[in-house]
């Protein structure tokens with residue numbers, strides 16, 4: 001089995017992100033897919049040949065999370081953008097959870113924007129910890145660093161320079177503001193719905209940690 005790069009060409013022409021920048025970004029994403037497949041294959045060879053104590057195996061193994069997360073985060077990022085107007089609703093199931101955890105959608109957005117405005121390159125992810133039924137805005141410094149174990153990504157924003165510098169120069173705030181206008185809130189609501197359903201699926205008498213307490 002190998003991963004296949006998904007097409008996000010339907011986003012071409014979207015408000016706030018030029019086709020040139022998007023096409024470059026799609027190419028970069030395809031590179032992560034190709035490298036993920038390459039690493040799966042290479043690691044498999046080391047395993048078959050019994051060379052798992054080789055330092056090169058360890059380096060490839062460490063690299064895997066970076067390539068895989070680079071692939072998956074881009075899919076989630078492109079997947080939560082839309083050319084249609086899909087606006088936020090406070091009455092949606094996600095809207096209700098946002099209000100519960102942040103007090104208001106304005107508070108949530110303020111914190112999400114502040115996280116995106118942090119110096120450095122990375123990602124901003126609205127995560128749902130379905131173990132505790134709680135949302136967090138999280139900074140991911142590298143593709144594979146800073147994730148909340150077991151939490152479900154609801155909204156993903158790329159704040160690597162390649163995501164905006166071609167169109168916005170160093171004005172990251174302008175890019176973030178444009179990004180906020182093209183979020184597909186229907187997709188976000190569906191992701192949240194999915195996450196809550198996962199949290200409901202558990203064997204009777206046992207929690208997600210295997211605890212029978």
Ligand SMILES: [Fe+2]
Pocket residue numbers: 025028074158160162163
């Ligand atoms: Fe990116």
